[in-house]
Amino acid sequence: MGDQIQFIVEKLNQEPFRKNYNLITFDSLESVQLLQLLNDVLGEIDPKHAVDIREELPEQTAKRMLSLLGILKYKPPGSVSDLSAFRQGLVTGSKPVIHPVLHWLLQRTNELKKRAYLARFLVKLEVPAEFLQDDTVADINKQYEELMEAFKNLHKECEQLKTSGLSTAEIRRDIGAMEEEKDQLVKRVERLKKRVETVQNHQRMLEIARQLRLEKEREDSLAKQKQEQKNQLFHAEQRLQRAQLQLKEMHHAVVDSKPETLMKKLEEEINFNSYLVNEKIPRELESKKNSAYFLQKVVAEPAMSQSDLTVLETKINEVNAQINHLIEKRMMKYEPTDSKFSMYRQQASIISRKKEAKAEELQAAKEEMASAERQMLQKTSQAHELEGSEVPKGDEFKHYVNKLRSKNTFYKKKRLEIAEITAEYGILQRTEELLKQRHEAIQQQLQAIEDKKGVSGYSYTQEELERVSAVKSEMDEMKGRTLDNMSEMVKKLNSMVAEKKASLAPVIKELRQLRQKCQELTQECDEKKIQYDSCAAGLESNRSALEQEVKGLLEECVQEESNYRYVNCMKRNLEIQLQRAKEEMKIYVSPDPQERRKAIREQYTRMILEQENLGKKLREKQKVVRESHGPNMKQIKMWQDFEQLMECKRECFLKQQNQTAIGQVIQEGGKDRLVL
Numbered sequence: 001m002g003d004q005i006q007f008i009v010e011k012l013n014q015e016p017f018r019k020n021y022n023l024i025t026f027d028s029l030e031s032v033q034l035l036q037l038l039n040d041v042l043g044e045i046d047p048k049h050a051v052d053i054r055e056e057l058p059e060q061t062a063k064r065m066l067s068l069l070g071i072l073k074y075k076p077p078g079s080v081s082d083l084s085a086f087r088q089g090l091v092t093g094s095k096p097v098i099h100p101v102l103h104w105l106l107q108r109t110n111e112l113k114k115r116a117y118l119a120r121f122l123v124k125l126e127v128p129a130e131f132l133q134d135d136t137v138a139d140i141n142k143q144y145e146e147l148m149e150a151f152k153n154l155h156k157e158c159e160q161l162k163t164s165g166l167s168t169a170e171i172r173r174d175i176g177a178m179e180e181e182k183d184q185l186v187k188r189v190e191r192l193k194k195r196v197e198t199v200q201n202h203q204r205m206l207e208i209a210r211q212l213r214l215e216k217e218r219e220d221s222l223a224k225q226k227q228e229q230k231n232q233l234f235h236a237e238q239r240l241q242r243a244q245l246q247l248k249e250m251h252h253a254v255v256d257s258k259p260e261t262l263m264k265k266l267e268e269e270i271n272f273n274s275y276l277v278n279e280k281i282p283r284e285l286e287s288k289k290n291s292a293y294f295l296q297k298v299v300a301e302p303a304m305s306q307s308d309l310t311v312l313e314t315k316i317n318e319v320n321a322q323i324n325h326l327i328e329k330r331m332m333k334y335e336p337t338d339s340k341f342s343m344y345r346q347q348a349s350i351i352s353r354k355k356e357a358k359a360e361e362l363q364a365a366k367e368e369m370a371s372a373e374r375q376m377l378q379k380t381s382q383a384h385e386l387e388g389s390e391v392p393k394g395d396e397f398k399h400y401v402n403k404l405r406s407k408n409t410f411y412k413k414k415r416l417e418i419a420e421i422t423a424e425y426g427i428l429q430r431t432e433e434l435l436k437q438r439h440e441a442i443q444q445q446l447q448a449i450e451d452k453k454g455v456s457g458y459s460y461t462q463e464e465l466e467r468v469s470a471v472k473s474e475m476d477e478m479k480g481r482t483l484d485n486m487s488e489m490v491k492k493l494n495s496m497v498a499e500k501k502a503s504l505a506p507v508i509k510e511l512r513q514l515r516q517k518c519q520e521l522t523q524e525c526d527e528k529k530i531q532y533d534s535c536a537a538g539l540e541s542n543r544s545a546l547e548q549e550v551k552g553l554l555e556e557c558v559q560e561e562s563n564y565r566y567v568n569c570m571k572r573n574l575e576i577q578l579q580r581a582k583e584e585m586k587i588y589v590s591p592d593p594q595e596r597r598k599a600i601r602e603q604y605t606r607m608i609l610e611q612e613n614l615g616k617k618l619r620e621k622q623k624v625v626r627e628s629h630g631p632n633m634k635q636i637k638m639w640q641d642f643e644q645l646m647e648c649k650r651e652c653f654l655k656q657q658n659q660t661a662i663g664q665v666i667q668e669g670g671k672d673r674l675v676l
Helices: 002-013 023-027 031-045 058-071 083-092 095-107 109-122 135-163 168-197 202-255 259-300 306-333 336-387 395-453 458-589 593-597 600-675
Strands: none
Touching: 002 023, 002 095, 031 058, 031 095, 031 109, 058 083, 058 109, 083 095, 095 109, 109 135, 168 458, 202 336, 202 458, 259 336, 458 600
């Protein structure tokens, strides 16, 4: 509860409420203040509820708040699940009722604003059935429902546009940037036009540039066509390979088959396909349509919170429990004949389910076989591309399989030998461990005996001496063998060196000559390289200069082409204007008065005369208004004075009536006193 109040205080201190509460001041609020605070939060969600609760009755306030909370789908917590107690707490401003409502509202303010906005247009007005019998009312109700559906669609489109990432500020920035680029391009075009006007033969250059552009476009289109034809050729080859594979499979299938078996296979395929077309696919299509319909209904409904989902889940569980209970009741009420029928029904349903499962398995197997065939085609094409040889077939494949089998048997045999050696190694390892343990025990016994006799360490010293003597004898033998080996090796090396010298003497002479020739060729290569670098640098500079010149000429060609188009457009406009002037002159000179009236000059003349006549009438009217303005203003002033005079008379008359009434009352009171 403390966390709940702290969350409420934090939210109320933020925008747009800015209440500056702390835990103490919020807890010390009175019931009226709590209700006003709840009303302010509701007014932030729906502006229609931004009112002062002191200006309306408590029942009206509670009714208004309850209606809005119902639209917002608020569910009271378990402590106030009774609706009458909740309504009473809302009227009296009870803290256990108001605090959970505030916490729930402040947690999801933006979502509730959207829901309140949609409720203004999507809460359907229930019209009684007797009123809907009237045609006018039914038509209006139908239009109302159509408008509601149209609003739903428009709201969805608006939300999609909001979430699509496009904003008016970005569009305006893009438009501004494009306008700046347009201005820059216009200025650049004008500068290029001025430059091109001074160049000779610019028309010919423009024509050459246009032809160059057309040829480049044609080259690009031809390259695209070439690439498309390559792709088509590749796909055609793949289709050909698949067709060849199918043909081979059919040949293999037909070799050892009979017409009866082929007909049987075709009948099985036809039965399977007819089952798919007539039973399975229509059911799946109907289920998909139903699921799509339910999904559309779910999408058309407003957004649901986690509490709404939990409520729906509980309802679903309850309905499922009721269905199971009804099924159990029905099973208990079955008669024996019905039980037999139910047994047959169960068997039929089991068989149909098995049939569906087998059909699905067959379909999956066919799809798997098709995918395996595709993979096999891909692998064969890849192997053909990599190795350039086809996959072994027929006898070669059998030979390859026999070879693999022999290798497999050899591998199994060696694996058994390895297993036997591993087992023997384990036994020997265990024997070694046992012998080590026995040796350690004997050593301990020997050490104990030496300690008793007073010669501890004797056995160890003797073993060390024996080991050292054995190592020394081995080292002496190794030294003797090493000296013999070294002497033999030296003799062999000397003989090999002499042989190599004798064999390499002519090669060394040739190598000296070749080294001299290599030095001469290296010098010549360096000189040629220097000449090549200088020539390449000169050609590179010339090429860059020519490229710049060509680039400038291309720009001039583009500029001249744009200038040529602009001049053609201007020429076409002038020709049109000249044609219109000739037609106007022809109509004006024509002797026929009807034709002459169609001339633009005559039309403008008539319009000018009409406007002049209208101006004369307006000036006369203005003159009349100026002459009658003074008397009319005097008359208005007199009417205003007359109205003030009549108002004063009415007030005096009312005052006089009030005074006479008061005097009568006083006289009657005096008479009553006298009578008493």
